[in-house]
Amino acid sequence: MTPPPDDERTGLPGLRSWGRVYWVVIGVFAAWVALLTILTRAFS
Amino acid sequence: MNAADYVILFGTMLAIAAYAVWSTRGKHDLRAYLKGAEGTGWLTIGLSVMATQASAITFLSTPGQGYESGLGFVQNYFGAPIALIIIAAVFLPIYRRLRVYTAYEYLGHRFDPKTRLLGAGFFLLQRGLGAGLTIYAPAIVLSTVMGWRLDATIVCSGLLVVLYTVAGGCDAVSLTQKYQIGVIFAGMLAAFVVLLARLPAGLTFKDSLALAGGFHRMNAVDFSLNADRRYTFWTGTLGGMFLALSYFGTDQSQVQRYLSGTSLRESRLGLMFNAIFKIPMQFLILLLGVLIFVFYQFELPPVVFNRAAWDYQAAHGSGPRLRALESEFASAHGEERRQLGAWLEARHSGNPAAEAAARAAAEAAQARGESVRAEAAKALRAANPRTANDSDYVFIRFILDHLPHGLIGLLVTAFFAAALSSKSGELNALGSTTTIDIYRHLVRREATDAHYVAASKWFTALWGLVAIGFALFANLAENLIQAVNILGSVFYGVVLGLFLVAFFLRRIGGTAVFWAALAAQAVVFALYATLPISYLWYNVIGCGACMAFSVILQLAIGPGARKAAK
Numbered sequence: 001m002t003p004p005p006d007d008e009r010t011g012l013p014g015l016r017s018w019g020r021v022y023w024v025v026i027g028v029f030a031a032w033v034a035l036l037t038i039l040t041r042a043f044s
Numbered sequence: 045m046n047a048a049d050y051v052i053l054f055g056t057m058l059a060i061a062a063y064a065v066w067s068t069r070g071k072h073d074l075r076a077y078l079k080g081a082e083g084t085g086w087l088t089i090g091l092s093v094m095a096t097q098a099s100a101i102t103f104l105s106t107p108g109q110g111y112e113s114g115l116g117f118v119q120n121y122f123g124a125p126i127a128l129i130i131i132a133a134v135f136l137p138i139y140r141r142l143r144v145y146t147a148y149e150y151l152g153h154r155f156d157p158k159t160r161l162l163g164a165g166f167f168l169l170q171r172g173l174g175a176g177l178t179i180y181a182p183a184i185v186l187s188t189v190m191g192w193r194l195d196a197t198i199v200c201s202g203l204l205v206v207l208y209t210v211a212g213g214c215d216a217v218s219l220t221q222k223y224q225i226g227v228i229f230a231g232m233l234a235a236f237v238v239l240l241a242r243l244p245a246g247l248t249f250k251d252s253l254a255l256a257g258g259f260h261r262m263n264a265v266d267f268s269l270n271a272d273r274r275y276t277f278w279t280g281t282l283g284g285m286f287l288a289l290s291y292f293g294t295d296q297s298q299v300q301r302y303l304s305g306t307s308l309r310e311s312r313l314g315l316m317f318n319a320i321f322k323i324p325m326q327f328l329i330l331l332l333g334v335l336i337f338v339f340y341q342f343e344l345p346p347v348v349f350n351r352a353a354w355d356y357q358a359a360h361g362s363g364p365r366l367r368a369l370e371s372e373f374a375s376a377h378g379e380e381r382r383q384l385g386a387w388l389e390a391r392h393s394g395n396p397a398a399e400a401a402a403r404a405a406a407e408a409a410q411a412r413g414e415s416v417r418a419e420a421a422k423a424l425r426a427a428n429p430r431t432a433n434d435s436d437y438v439f440i441r442f443i444l445d446h447l448p449h450g451l452i453g454l455l456v457t458a459f460f461a462a463a464l465s466s467k468s469g470e471l472n473a474l475g476s477t478t479t480i481d482i483y484r485h486l487v488r489r490e491a492t493d494a495h496y497v498a499a500s501k502w503f504t505a506l507w508g509l510v511a512i513g514f515a516l517f518a519n520l521a522e523n524l525i526q527a528v529n530i531l532g533s534v535f536y537g538v539v540l541g542l543f544l545v546a547f548f549l550r551r552i553g554g555t556a557v558f559w560a561a562l563a564a565q566a567v568v569f570a571l572y573a574t575l576p577i578s579y580l581w582y583n584v585i586g587c588g589a590c591m592a593f594s595v596i597l598q599l600a601i602g603p604g605a606r607k608a609a610k
Contacts, residue, residue, distance in 0.1 A: 011309060018312065022129045026320045029125040032323045033277075036264040040183065042535030 045190065045444075049453030056457045057464070061208040062519065063438030064220045068212030074493040075567045077213035077500060078145050080304040088218050089314025092301045095221035095228075097471035100462040102180035103228060103329065111340075115276045117231070118327045119289045120580070123285025124292075128319040131293040132312040134547060140360020141301065145480045146473075146574060147299040154546040155554030157485065163542055164481035166565075167296055168474060170535040172507065175470045176514025177531070181436075182402065182463045183515065185580075186456065187477050188352045189440050197355070198347075201463060202403045206507055206508030209468045210501045217468045224461035226285055231458030234451050237596070242446060244342045251388060252338045258387075258403050259410060261343075265325070268540045283533075283580025286587055290536035292318075294543050297473035309351050336381035341384055347417055349437035371415040376530045380409035410428045443517075448553055471511070475504030514569065533579045534572055537586020538565045544587060545594045552594045556601060560593030 008018070015021050045053075084092075109117045144150050148167065152160030179202050187197040208216050243252060257261050264274045273279070292298045292315070295502050305311030347370050358366045370439035383406035421434045443455045479500040488495075538561050546555050568586045572579075 009309060010073055010313075018133065021132065021312075021316060025129060025316055029122075030319050032327075033122065033265065036115070036327070039115075039253075040262060040264045040266075043253045043262040044260070044555070 045452055045456065046449050047551045048450055049456065052450065052453030053457045053460065054554055057204065060220050060223050060461070061204055061228075061464075062225075064208045064216040066445045067209045067219060068215045072498075074496045076215070076461055077497045078480070079215040079300070080218060083306050084218055084304040084310065085306060086313035086317065087308040088222055089302050089305050089311060090317030091225050091303075092221045092469070093124050093298060093314060093318050094325070095225040095462075095465040096301055097466070098225075098228070098292070098325075098462060099178045099466035100459045101178065103232065103437060103462050104182055104185055104459055105436045106326065106329045106440035107333035107336060108433075108437070110261070110330035111337045112333075112435040114256070114334060115264035115327065115330050116266060118264055118323065118330055119266070119277055119280030120284050121277045121279065121288075121323050121326050122280035123282065124288040124322045125319040126281075127285045127288035128292060128315045130289060132315045132603045135293045135543070136302065136311055136315070137308060138547070139303060140311070140563075144476050146296050147294050148481045149476065150298070151542060151546060152481075152485075155557060159554045159558045159561075160334065160481060160485070160540065162561055163294070163539060164477050166535055166539050166561075167294075167477055170531065171295065171297060171470055172473055172510060173514065175467065175474065175532055177471065178463065178467050179511055180515035182459055185436050185440055186459060188350060189437065189444060190456075191352065195516055198512060200509060201460060202467075202512035202515065204498035205464045205467045206471065206505055206512075207411050209471045209508070213497075213500070214300060214472055214474060214476075217472045218301070218304060218469060221465045224465040227454070227461045228458045228465075231451075231455045232332070235439075235455060236328070236332055236335075237450065238447055239332065239442075243335070243339060244401065247338075247342075247388065248394075248399055251391065252335060254391070255332045255341065255387075257386070258407065259337070261337055262466075271581075272579055274580075276578075279578045279580045283578065283583050285538060286583035287536055287580060290540035290543075290583060291532060292585070294539050295473070295536075296477050300473050301469065302475060333438065336438060337445075339442075341406075342381060344374060344377050346441065347420045348424060348434050349441040350424065350434055351437075351441065353427075354420070357424055357427050362427070365423070366420065369416050369420045373420075374411055376409050376413035378417065380406050380413060383409060450554055467511070471504050471508050474507040475500050478507070479504040530579045533582045534567070535586075537568060537583040537588075538590045540583065541587040541594075543588025545591055549591065549594065551603070552598045553603075556597035557594045559591070560597050561590050563593050564589035569575075 010018060014020065015024060015039060033044055083129060097437065105339075106117070136323055139147065139150060142150060142153055142155075146164070146199055148160050148164040151163045171465050179198055183192060183197040183201065186192065187194040198422075205602050214217070240249070247255075253262060266273065268276055269278065270276070302311040302314055305314060330564060341479050347366075354366065365425075383402050387399055387402035387406055390396075390402055417434075424434075430539075439457075443452055447455065483503070484496060541564060542557060542561050545560075567589050571585060
């Protein structure tokens with residue numbers, strides 16, 4: 001198998017493609033919105 | 045501030061600036077001066093991108109937003125992660141492949157020289173005005189509370205940043221921003237810890253949040269579709285995404301930060317660092333303001349936080365009226381505090397009926413106090429319109445009144461560090477764009493690197509002087525952090541439209557997009573003057589209008605005027 005070019009390597013353990021990195025970032029964003037929504041509901 | 049605070053302030057600021065000048069001395073290569081020889085790692089890029097956006101206004105004004113309106117402003121940043129992903133995946137590889145110095149050079153490659161000039165012109169106009177604001181905004185607040193001269197504060201802080209930005213270029217900006225953001229985080233963390241320690245005994249963190257919620261300060265997310273509301277999930281995610289896409293993807297002050305990366309990987313990771321940490325950072329700053337609000341429910345705050353303006357008016361004819369307002373405010377606050385004590389007791393003893401009754405009574409007393417505050421602030425503004433919104437003084441007043449010496453110095457240093465870090469990024473970008481997109485493109489096409497480096501230094505200094513001059517004559521009515529975002533939103537949508545047409549509508553040529561952008565900007569100006577909608581929507585409207593007009597115009601003029609896409 002041909003290794004990906006340098007620019008395509010993320011260098012992150014467990015996240016070998018940029019697509020996976022982006023999905024993780026979207027997941028973190030969704031988690032933040034969920035937490036803030038819970039905070040709003042709990043204290044408003 | 046005492047001598048120790050001043051030593052911390054001047055020692056830190058001058059040491060960082062001197063280190064930047066020393067470590068970047070002797071750079072005469074244009075690429076090294078404007079892009080730091082493309083040798084910057086992801087963490088420095090990430091911190092540099094964060095520091096360029098987070099100006100002193102962020103740290104002075106955002107806690108005031110939290111104090112006055114609660115957590116809702118955090119929604120403004122919901123679009124940032126998605127925008128940063130799009131930039132990392134689409135914009136960045138194209139910029140790097142073409143090895144451009146500025147984002148507007150790409151418009152020249154893709155369309156034609158006039159579209160490149162239009163993009164650069166929008167940036168210089170908008171950022172040139174904004175640059176004055178980033179000096180003026182913290183200066184007016186800090187000079188008022190410290191008793192310093194406003195013009196001296198503007199000129200001294202402005203000249204310091206001009207000095208090291210001109211001397212060291214892109215590398216000096218990234219280097220100083222890394223240390224400056226360290227000072228900022230240390231200062232904000234210290235303020236948070238002291239604030240938590242100073243909350244009344246018996247009031248737990250959960251009680252504090254419940255109390256803040258009772259006064260509508262905990263509404264972080266609002267899913268309503270009401271177009272009149274400035275901050276909702278929808279305006280933040282959609283409008284905020286367009287704002288962030290335009291700011292991070294096409295504003296040279298940001299593009300220059302991540303183009304300095306050693307590789308595409310380093311630049312992408314720097315952007316992802318911001319995509320992850322931007323929302324929690326803004327949330328914590330707003331939460332700081334909410335906790336200051338809770339603190340002042342048990343501690344009598346000043347009627348208005350701009351005490352210098354209050355003292356001045358009290359000594360110049362308004363004394364009896366202001367003293368009457370002060371007395372009325374103290375009475376309302378005393379009643380509120382008494383009711384909050386009853387609320388806390390009922391809450392801890394598990395008596396919901398008594399808890400609700402005490403909370404309602406406390407809310408009524410608080411509303412009475414707020415109306416007194418509003419009346420006092422209105423009287424002060426009528427007497428002197430050149431006064432920032434009172435919420436901008438909340439955090440600095442809290443620091444000066446309730447933090448120990450040493451920490452006061454650290455926090456004031458943090459504000460100046462933030463002011464200088466964003467200012468240096470902006471000046472660096474204004475100088476680069478003027479050199480590359482105007483001077484080298486229109487005035488002198490063939491010259492040595494040393495000549496262009498010298499030109500870039502002169503243009504950077506010139507923009508610094510323009511910003512200082514603008515700051516000396518500025519006048520503001522909006523909350524500072526909002527004023528900056530409003531100014532950006534009026535221009536950013538159209539600029540983003542130019543870039544999205546370039547990236548995604550391959551059949552559109554330079555002539556169509558050029559006239560479409562001008563027409564779209566006219567539409568945004570007209571709507572801004574007439575429509576009472578959230579300013580974030582102008583990013584969507586400007587971008588959408590530019591793209592739609594481009595398609596219509598291209599269809600009207602036919603394919604002959606098109607330039608092949610690159």
